[in-house]
Amino acid sequence: MTDDIAPREQGRRASRxxxxxxxxxxxxxxxxVAAITVSRALRDPSLVSAELRAEIDTAVLQLGYxxxxxxxxxxxxxxxxxxxxxxxxTNIVFADIVRGIYDGLGDGPxxxxxxxxxxxxxxxxxxxxxxxxxxxxALIVSGIDQTEATRKLLESADCPIVQxxxxxxxxxxxxVGFSHFEGGKVATNHLIQAGCRRIGFIGARxxxxxxxxxxxxxxxxxxxxxxxxxxxxxTLTPSRVSLxxxxxxxxxAKVADLDAxxxxxxxxxxxxxxxxxxxxxxxxxxxAICGFNDLDMMCVAYPSLTSVRTPRHEIGLRSxxxxxxxxxxxxxxxxxxxxxxxxxxxxxxxx
Amino acid sequence: MTDDIAPREQGRRASRxxxxxxxxxxxxxxxxVAAITVSRALRDPSLVSAELRAEIDTAVLQLGYxxxxxxxxxxxxxxxxxxxxxxxxTNIVFADIVRGIYDGLGDGPxxxxxxxxxxxxxxxxxxxxxxxxxxxxALIVSGIDQTEATRKLLESADCPIVQxxxxxxxxxxxxVGFSHFEGGKVATNHLIQAGCRRIGFIGARxxxxxxxxxxxxxxxxxxxxxxxxxxxxxTLTPSRVSLxxxxxxxxxAKVADLDAxxxxxxxxxxxxxxxxxxxxxxxxxxxAICGFNDLDMMCVAYPSLTSVRTPRHEIGLRSxxxxxxxxxxxxxxxxxxxxxxxxxxxxxxxx
DNA sequence: TTTGCATATGATAGCGCTAACATCAAGGAA
DNA sequence: TTCCTTGATGTTAGCGCTATCATATGCAAA
Numbered sequence: 001m002t003d004d005i006a007p008r009e010q011g012r013r014a015s016r017x018x019x020x021x022x023x024x025x026x027x028x029x030x031x032x033v034a035a036i037t038v039s040r041a042l043r044d045p046s047l048v049s050a051e052l053r054a055e056i057d058t059a060v061l062q063l064g065y066x067x068x069x070x071x072x073x074x075x076x077x078x079x080x081x082x083x084x085x086x087x088x089x090t091n092i093v094f095a096d097i098v099r100g101i102y103d104g105l106g107d108g109p110x111x112x113x114x115x116x117x118x119x120x121x122x123x124x125x126x127x128x129x130x131x132x133x134x135x136x137x138a139l140i141v142s143g144i145d146q147t148e149a150t151r152k153l154l155e156s157a158d159c160p161i162v163q164x165x166x167x168x169x170x171x172x173x174x175x176v177g178f179s180h181f182e183g184g185k186v187a188t189n190h191l192i193q194a195g196c197r198r199i200g201f202i203g204a205r206x207x208x209x210x211x212x213x214x215x216x217x218x219x220x221x222x223x224x225x226x227x228x229x230x231x232x233x234x235t236l237t238p239s240r241v242s243l244x245x246x247x248x249x250x251x252x253a254k255v256a257d258l259d260a261x262x263x264x265x266x267x268x269x270x271x272x273x274x275x276x277x278x279x280x281x282x283x284x285x286x287x288a289i290c291g292f293n294d295l296d297m298m299c300v301a302y303p304s305l306t307s308v309r310t311p312r313h314e315i316g317l318r319s320x321x322x323x324x325x326x327x328x329x330x331x332x333x334x335x336x337x338x339x340x341x342x343x344x345x346x347x348x349x350x351x
Numbered sequence: 352m353t354d355d356i357a358p359r360e361q362g363r364r365a366s367r368x369x370x371x372x373x374x375x376x377x378x379x380x381x382x383x384v385a386a387i388t389v390s391r392a393l394r395d396p397s398l399v400s401a402e403l404r405a406e407i408d409t410a411v412l413q414l415g416y417x418x419x420x421x422x423x424x425x426x427x428x429x430x431x432x433x434x435x436x437x438x439x440x441t442n443i444v445f446a447d448i449v450r451g452i453y454d455g456l457g458d459g460p461x462x463x464x465x466x467x468x469x470x471x472x473x474x475x476x477x478x479x480x481x482x483x484x485x486x487x488x489a490l491i492v493s494g495i496d497q498t499e500a501t502r503k504l505l506e507s508a509d510c511p512i513v514q515x516x517x518x519x520x521x522x523x524x525x526x527v528g529f530s531h532f533e534g535g536k537v538a539t540n541h542l543i544q545a546g547c548r549r550i551g552f553i554g555a556r557x558x559x560x561x562x563x564x565x566x567x568x569x570x571x572x573x574x575x576x577x578x579x580x581x582x583x584x585x586t587l588t589p590s591r592v593s594l595x596x597x598x599x600x601x602x603x604a605k606v607a608d609l610d611a612x613x614x615x616x617x618x619x620x621x622x623x624x625x626x627x628x629x630x631x632x633x634x635x636x637x638x639a640i641c642g643f644n645d646l647d648m649m650c651v652a653y654p655s656l657t658s659v660r661t662p663r664h665e666i667g668l669r670s671x672x673x674x675x676x677x678x679x680x681x682x683x684x685x686x687x688x689x690x691x692x693x694x695x696x697x698x699x700x701x702x
Numbered sequence: 703t704t705t706g707c708a709t710a711t712g713a714t715a716g717c718g719c720t721a722a723c724a725t726c727a728a729g730g731a732a
Numbered sequence: 733t734t735c736c737t738t739g740a741t742g743t744t745a746g747c748g749c750t751a752t753c754a755t756a757t758g759c760a761a762a
Contacts, residue, residue, distance in 0.1 A: 274652055
């Protein structure tokens with residue numbers, strides 16, 4: 001006689017299965033309706049009459065019911081999750097993008113699932129495979145340099161895909177970003193116009209986007225007939241402020257009459273500035289410095305540092321908006337969005 | 352006669368339901384075993400004989416089978432997910448912690464699900480509720496200042512909970528971090544010993560951890576009979592490098608003979624340094640500067656900046672290790688771990 | 703031999719939810 | 733009236749996996 005108690009009413013005692021938490025069936029019973037009606041009321045209240053809606057809301061509150069996202073995903077073969085793949089979390093650039101994504105998402109039902117590829121195409125492929133196995137509502141991936149296999153996976157995925165950070169004409173689906181090549185070119189041309197003639201390039205990590213900035217730098221110098229391979233100093237080491245000084249020292253050892261450096265990113269530029277201060281190299285008189293991304297610190301440094309402002313937050317925001325538009329069936333003005341960049345000229349290149 | 356074709360063999364044509372991807376049943380059929388055997392072979396190969404294991408592996412490869420995490424979570428009422436709640440993603444401190452968590456996780460089956468509380472206890476409560484509804488394998492939350500309701504939720508959760516970043520004696524379950532109060536005290540005592548007498552506190556955001564650092568600062572100054580409320584300059588605005596200079600200006604307007612500042616964090620310290628350079632205030636002679644966290648840039652700044660090194664990566668690593676130990680049933684040496692901190696004395700306080 | 707116990711595999715029945723279809727009432731057009 | 737919509741609700745049958753219990757086999761102990 002002790003076996004026939006209803007498991008649900010006994011909490012977790014009767015069975016090892018089940019979560020012990022109220023289910024949609026509990027809500028339905030309490031509200032005196034069918035489970036599917038509760039499901040509908042929760043997903044789209046307009047499908048259910050006002051009276052039932054009120055009763056269901058009461059029951060939900062009373063039981064403290066929360067839908068099980070796993071059951072929901074299984075039954076509808078669609079998880080309320082947007083997968084986001086970034087190459088790094090400690091890089092403030094991607095942190096800004098992720099913030100933009102969160103901001104674009106607002107209070108909706110969609111959640112973010114983040115993956116860190118550590119700049120590895122193989123890891124990216126593994127993560128894409130894993131993410132797709134969860135049947136996400138959409139996928140946002142960084143860059144356009146996926147492996148062949150990754151690209152095939154993305155192309156055959158039946159959800160919106162947004163590639164971010166770059167500009168190009170052959171996205172898997174949608175693309176939001178700007179041209180790193182043009183960014184590098186504009187920065188370098190600015191240094192040329194400022195009167196610099198021996199303009200070095202300092203780069204760390206040298207991921208595909210860094211490579212494109214370097215290509216832009218090179219194109220600008222070649223057009224001005226100022227290019228010299230010795231001007232380029234790079235490392236595969238991840239970027240750090242402290243690396244900037246080391247790379248500047250390396251660059252000066254190769255090219256003693258260096259009069260400017262275009263840095264791959266702002267961390268390196270800051271490190272270069274500190275090294276100049278330490279070595280007594282006047283900025284910008286003897287050495288002009290230009291960074292990339294325009295982090296907050298650039299405008300307060302002494303002297304303030306020129307940089308290329310990139311629309312990081314905006315990229316996150318727009319990518320989510322495009323996903324939401326697509327999921328809602330709204331038309332997308334264009335599946336390729338170039339958000340551009342803006343050169344911020346400051347003391348470090350004014351001479 | 353066209354209705355009785357097996358839906359699975361027709362791809363997605365026959366029904367709108369189902370993912371169209373191979374299921375465990377497909378693998379089982381191909382390998383000539385029962386589905387449950389495939390399930391076992393995948394979760395714990397030691398449960399299945401070598402021959403069957405080989406056949407199953409072949410079938411998995413041949414079909415490109417990947418288990419559906421949602422179905423798995425539903426059936427086992429346990430998702431292979433660790434929820435991680437941080438107050439910010441753009442703050443490098445938490446980025447380092449998250450990196451530590453990823454590193455601690457390695458190649459295991461567990462995934463990270465991240466939540467951003469934006470320093471809001473209410474948002475934290477919402478996220479805890481949401482995360483728990485997914486029945487995560489564990490939860491890692493930042494800080495010890497949860498709301499009453501959040502704490503109750505966490506206490507009644509049937510998974511390991513790790514609070515990180517702080518030290519204390521009353522964790523919900525496990526705790527990994529260090530004492531911000533002691534950090535503030537040690538930094539301030541160092542400035543006192545360096546001969547400073549009018550030591551300001553500069554702080555932004557002023558979240559609970561900042562408050563505790565401030566309390567440590569105050570305790571040190573009071574013990575030395577050097578405390579003066581005018582020495583404290585804070586704002587609720589989120590911290591940025593550019594804020595450091597503004598706050599220093601504010602502080603100097605109140606206390607003209609300020610001879611040192613202890614900054615809430617390194618961003619502010621860097622901003623203070625730049626402002627000193629710009630205003631011609633000699634560091635450390637006229638103004639000593641001490642930061643908090645010891646980011647990479649501190650050691651290369653000119654002059655290099657004293658800071659309190661915090662074990663951010665280690666906190667992430669250890670918190671995951673504790674979770675993994677607990678999930679594996681291994682004993683936890685202690686559920687409260689104080690990883691300490693280390694004052695890094697540099698040029699900015701050497702006088 | 704019998705018993706007991708561990709090991710390997712299978713059958714069954716869900717986990718909590720929603721897609722697909724069925725039902726039913728109310729109203730309007732023919 | 734009859735037929736057909738339309739909208740609101742219900743019934744049924746899964747989604748893909750695993751907990752649980754049942755079964756079969758082998759082998760050591762009694």
